Amino acid sequence: MVSFLRSYKKIAHKSVRDLHLDYQKKIGDLTDHAREKGVKVENLKRHVATHRARAETLKVYVAAHRLKVEAMKGYVAKNREKVEVMRRYLVAMSDKVEVLRQYIKADRAKLAVMKQRSIEFRQKFDQLRNFYRAARPFFPLYFQGLLAEAATRSAENLKSDCYIALLPSSLPTAFELRRLNGGGSVFCDNVENVDVHMHSAAPKWSPITLGMVNYAAYGAMLQTDGLITIGDALAKTLDRFSRPVHVLKNFREFSVSTPNDELRTMCGVSADDTLLFASGNVVIGFEPVLRALVDLPESYHLAAFVRLVPVSYRESIESLVIELGLQHRVHFFAFVDYGRLAHLAAGADIGLITSDIANPNGAVGLPNRCFDYIAAGLPVIAPAMPDVKALVSEYGFGEILESTTAEAWAASIQQVAARKTHYRMQSQLARESLTWESQEDALYEFLGEPKSVTLIAFRDLTKYQRYKRLSRTLLKRGCKVRAAFVSMDPDLENLVDGVEYYVTNERHQVVNGLVKLND
DSSP states (O other): OOOHHHHHHHHHHHHHHHHHHHHHHHHHHHHHHHHHHHHHHHHHHHHHHHHHHHHHHHHHHHHHHHHHHHHHHHHHHHHHHHHHHHHHHHHHHHHHHHHHHHHHHHHHHHHHHHHHHHHHHHHHHHHHHHHHHGGGGHHHHHHHHHHHHHHHHHTTTTTSSEEESSSSGHHHHHHHHHHTTHHHHHEEEEESSGGGSSSOOOOOHHHHHHHHHHHHHHHHTTSSSSEEESSSHHHHTTGGOOOOOEEEOOOOSSOOOOOHHHHHHHHOOOTSSSSEEEEESSSSSSHHHHHHHHHHHHEEEEEEEEEOHHHHHOOOOOOOOHHTOOOOEEEEEEOOOOHHHHHHHSSSSSSOOOTTTSHHHHOOOOHHHHHHHHHOOOOOOEOHHHHHHHHHHHOOOEESSSSOSSHHHHHHHHHHHHHHHHHHHHHHHHHHSGGGGGGGHHHHTTTTSSEEEEEEOOOOOOOOOOHHHHHHHHHTTOOEEEEEEEESSSSGGOOOTTEEEEEOOOOOOOOOOOSSSOO
């Protein structure tokens, strides 16, 4: 028993020790586990705290979103009415779209009809264009009819004892006015050749057109009561029409222009330089004058108040001036008022008629510039134009060229310059005799001493000096003067007092007819 108890005691002591060790181990394990769990718990607490903060943020966001949602609900509620209006509008628009579709469908049918009409119109237009191209060469005769038609609308206002037509192209108007007004004499003033192809700047018409215009002119001339012209040479070409012919030369009304320095100042030349003067329209004959300047001393200058036509001729002359190195000796100017021309010319030394008798008009012409130079008291040098030659021979105010070469021009210029005073005196004597006034009585008698005259022209009669002088001549004799003409830009500042001016600017059809200028 004692042994048993001792054994039991040993066993029990050992068991308690083992149990204690086991307990200590378990306690250590539990402590480690509890420590680990504590760390996890701390981590979990921090995680929970973090998520709580996030949850709070989310709550704030959700609250704000709820506010936005509420605001959106309010916006939707407010706009529900607008949406309904828009929906109704879209429904209405869809109805309109349907109507428009129907309209487009109907319009397409109309468009098809219009396309067909366009094709037909194009065909008619092509026919009209072809007709225009075919008829265009004959427009010169058409234009003659236009002025006549315009004049018929003012026939009563233009009624006169006498009708003077400038060139044959104006005769149809004169004849129609005579017919409508029951009489009146008709005269044709031929300031150029009757034959159009012989004009200075002859139009580039076809031979057929030229023939038609010329033949119409020939027939019209035969129906006149008389013919007027500018010189004896041209008068001889009118004998074939067997009508009375009266020569009315383009003398200027008497005036005296004294020498002055204005032109020399304009050209920048001195009193010792020899200043040549040229004026008017030039279509031929300017080249030898320029080449003559090359052979003359540097002190010789040319003042040219000329219009070089056509454009190609002007360009060739401008190129020649540069080629010859004459830029500082040839002074080009635009045309000036007629009243200033003689005054300016009086400051020059010699007047040149730059033309050529190779030109058909030049061969029979009597240029206005001849009398402009005489009015200025200038000596004159000219080609052998018959009428100019006769005047120079009679009055000795210049020299006639044997030929129109540069050498002939240079020789004549030097010859006249050497006796400048003599030729000036002769020019001044001629000025006293060759006046417009010296021809007035004979002209009025030739016209039959009418009490009223209508002047007719395709030129601007507010700027045409010959007819201004003619108007003053008639007015001085108590004659009623009317003028019917074509102009794009009449000179309203220089009308002849007492003349009734009727003008049209219609070149393709008559709409308004003649309009009175000085109402």
